Structure formats: structure tokens, C-alpha cells
Amino acid sequence: MTFTQALTDRTLRLNTRLCVGLDPRAGAYRDAAHLRAHTLEVLEAAAPSAACVKPQLAFFEALGLPGFALLEEVCAAARTLGLPVILDGKRGDIGSTAAAYAQGWLGGPHAGDALTVNPFLGFGTLTPFVEAARANGGAVFVLVKTSNPDQADLQGQGVSERIAVELARLGAEERLEAGEYASVGAVVGATHTGDLATFRALMPRAPLLLPGLGAQGAKAGDLAAAFHPGGTGAVASASRAVQYASGLDVGAARDAARTLRDELNAALGI
Numbered sequence: 001m002t003f004t005q006a007l008t009d010r011t012l013r014l015n016t017r018l019c020v021g022l023d024p025r026a027g028a029y030r031d032a033a034h035l036r037a038h039t040l041e042v043l044e045a046a047a048p049s050a051a052c053v054k055p056q057l058a059f060f061e062a063l064g065l066p067g068f069a070l071l072e073e074v075c076a077a078a079r080t081l082g083l084p085v086i087l088d089g090k091r092g093d094i095g096s097t098a099a100a101y102a103q104g105w106l107g108g109p110h111a112g113d114a115l116t117v118n119p120f121l122g123f124g125t126l127t128p129f130v131e132a133a134r135a136n137g138g139a140v141f142v143l144v145k146t147s148n149p150d151q152a153d154l155q156g157q158g159v160s161e162r163i164a165v166e167l168a169r170l171g172a173e174e175r176l177e178a179g180e181y182a183s184v185g186a187v188v189g190a191t192h193t194g195d196l197a198t199f200r201a202l203m204p205r206a207p208l209l210l211p212g213l214g215a216q217g218a219k220a221g222d223l224a225a226a227f228h229p230g231g232t233g234a235v236a237s238a239s240r241a242v243q244y245a246s247g248l249d250v251g252a253a254r255d256a257a258r259t260l261r262d263e264l265n266a267a268l269g270i
């Protein structure tokens with residue numbers, strides 16, 4: 001099963017459109033062992049409410065080599081729990097370097113996972129990522145309009161819509177059954193509620209990743225326009241609002257994930 005098939009399957013089977021972000025902050029823990037234990041505990045606690053999990057690579061890179069070992073453990077645990085993995089790396093570079101990123105994060109041990117990708121260097125630089133995703137049953141989520149207020153400096157609506165049109169074109173190259181999504185997805189900040197219907201319409205076959213739920217102010221009740229009827233085609237993502245819902249209380253993380261899942265479903269009338 002490909003990443004997008006697994007995501008849709010879990011969304012419908014568990015009735016959840018929540019992506020749980022894992023952004024373990026070293027400063028929140030006594031030591032590396034504490035960080036590791038808490039991160040794995042949160043993953044397990046939130047999993048029943050999650051359609052997928054999104055480790056942010058920056059927080060693992062910040063830990064040096066032990067961070068890479070922990071990332072492998074997180075990915076393995078997610079697989080055991082049946083959770084598709086989106087590696088949030090926002091990678092992008094000239095084509096030859098992009099190929100190395102694609103090999104590292106969409107091939108080998110990460111085959112079948114998805115990766116967030118930055119299109120700033122041009123549409124041609126997406127090719128190695130898209131090819132690796134297609135070859136390995138994975139997916140890419142390309143930044144279209146990010147959740148942060150500063151995005152407006154460079155991401156005018158015209159730019160974001162141009163990216164969306166290109167992603168739709170790439171998605172249309174794939175032969176899909178009814179209800180299936182392409183391996184080329186898009187990141188649209190959940191904070192841009194007024195734009196969700198536009199991007200949904202521009203990219204009918206793209207799975208959408210909507211980050212910004214919770215800590216950045218986006219509300220589950222405002223995101224219905226990003227979904228297709230039946231509640232497929234998008235996942236909304238929260239990191240701090242789950243992992244640190246109440247300090248390091250794992251029960252609170254479990255409850256927060258459940259609540260966000262339920263709020264997303266309520267907004268869709270599901």
C-alpha cells in the first residue's frame with residue numbers, strides 16, 4: 001500500500017483527520033533518555049486518535065547522532081502502530097543535491113514515508129523528490145502557503161497559486177482510482193482559513209497537510225473547506241498542542257489528540 005492509500009485508509013478506518021507532530025524540545029527534558037522516553041510515550045498515547053505522525057527533523061538533528069537514532073526508533077514505532085510517517089524536513093536544493101536528499105529521506109529505510117519539500121529553487125528541482133516518492137510508494141508535501149505570518153514577504157497569493165497549479169499538473173500524471181490521492185501533496189497553513197477552498201479546488205487530487213492547529217492559533221472548526229465530502233484529502237497537524245498539552249503529562253497529550261480529532265470531525269459533521 002502506498003503512503004497516500006495508507007493515509008486515506010487510516011483516516012476512514014479510525015475516523016481521524018489529525019496529524020500528530022513530534023517536535024521534541026531538548027530544553028523540556030532532564031536529559032536525552034527522558035526526551036526519548038517521553039517522545040515515544042506521546043506517540044503511543046496519541047496514535048489511536050491520529051491519521052499520521054509528523055516528526056520535525058530539525059528537533060532530531062539538533063540532538064546530533066543520538067537524534068538520528070531516535071528518529072529511526074520513532075519511525076519504527078509508528079510503523080508498528082500503523083501510522084504513516086511524514087518527515088518534516090522542508091528540503092529543497094539544486095537538482096543534483098535534491099537527488100541526495102530524496103535518496104536519504106524517501107528511499108532506503110524511509111521508503112514509503114512522505115517528506116515536506118520546499119519549491120523555492122524552482123519546479124524542476126522537485127523532480128528527484130517526486131520520482132523517489134513514486135518509486136518507493138512514498139509522497140511529497142510541497143510548501144504552497146506556509147502557516148507563519150512572515151510568509152507574506154515572499155509567498156504572494158499569485159506565487160502560491162502558481163505552485164498549486166504545478167502540483168495539480170504533477171498529480172494529474174498519475175493514474176489513480178476514484179477516491180485515491182496523488183503522491184504529490186501540498187502544505188497549506190491551517191491559519192489561512194479563507195484560502196482553503198481555493199487550494200482544495202486548484203489541487204483536487206493532492207493530499208493537503210494543514211499545519212498550525214493549536215499553538216499557532218488555527219482552529220479545527222475552521223478547516224472543513226480543505227476536505228472532500230466524506231472527510232478525505234487533508235490532515236490537520238498539531239505539534240505543541242499535543243506533545244506539550246500540559247507540560248509533560250502524557251495523559252493530557254492523549255486527551256488533546258482525542259479532542260482535536262473530535263473537533264475536526266464535528267466541523268465536518270462526521
Ligand SMILES: O=C(O)c1cc(=O)[nH]c(=O)n1[C@@H]1O[C@H](COP(=O)(O)O)[C@@H](O)[C@H]1O
Pocket residue numbers: 021023054056088090116145146147148187188189211212213214215216237238239240241
Ligand atoms: O511543514 C510543516 O509541517 C509546517 C509548515 C508550515 O507552514 N508551518 C508549520 O508550522 N509547519 C511545521 O508544523 C509544526 C507546527 O508546530 P506547532 O505550532 O507546535 O503545532 C512545526 O514543526 C513546523 O515546522
